[in-house]
Amino acid sequence: MLEAKCTRRSFVNLLVGGAGIVLGNTALAESCFDMAKLPMSDRNLRKSLNFIAVSTDSQKSCGGCAFFKATQTASCGTCMMFSGGGVAAESLCDSWVAKA
Numbered sequence: 001m002l003e004a005k006c007t008r009r010s011f012v013n014l015l016v017g018g019a020g021i022v023l024g025n026t027a028l029a030e031s032c033f034d035m036a037k038l039p040m041s042d043r044n045l046r047k048s049l050n051f052i053a054v055s056t057d058s059q060k061s062c063g064g065c066a067f068f069k070a071t072q073t074a075s076c077g078t079c080m081m082f083s084g085g086g087v088a089a090e091s092l093c094d095s096w097v098a099k100a
Contacts, residue, residue: 032076033086042085046093049081055092063089066097 035043035053055061062068067080068087079087081095 032088038085042082045082049093049095051093052091053088054090057092060092060096061089062087062091062093062096064099065095066099067095068099 035046038046062077062079063070063074065079068077068089069080070077070089071086075089077087077089078084079093081093
């Protein structure tokens with residue numbers, strides 16, 4: 001008989017995956033970075049800056065932030081606030097500053 005093993009990580013991945021289905025655009029954000037694979041210090045930094053995978057403000061998103069640098073695609077990039085960590089252009093945190 002097979003026994004299912006539920007770890008905290010698998011549970012979080014299940015929740016994140018389910019939220020992606022509900023939110024739709026979250027899947028694109030997750031293709032730019034994997035929150036579950038980030039070091040705890042990076043996850044805590046994002047949490048302290050109220051990072052969200054998909055901005056709810058049509059006027060603000062990482063793609064329009066001075067700290068954002070696009071990478072190979074316009075939808076993904078890196079953020080200086082996250083020590084160069086990956087972010088989606090549609091994400092947002094409290095450190096958002098409009099590009100000059």
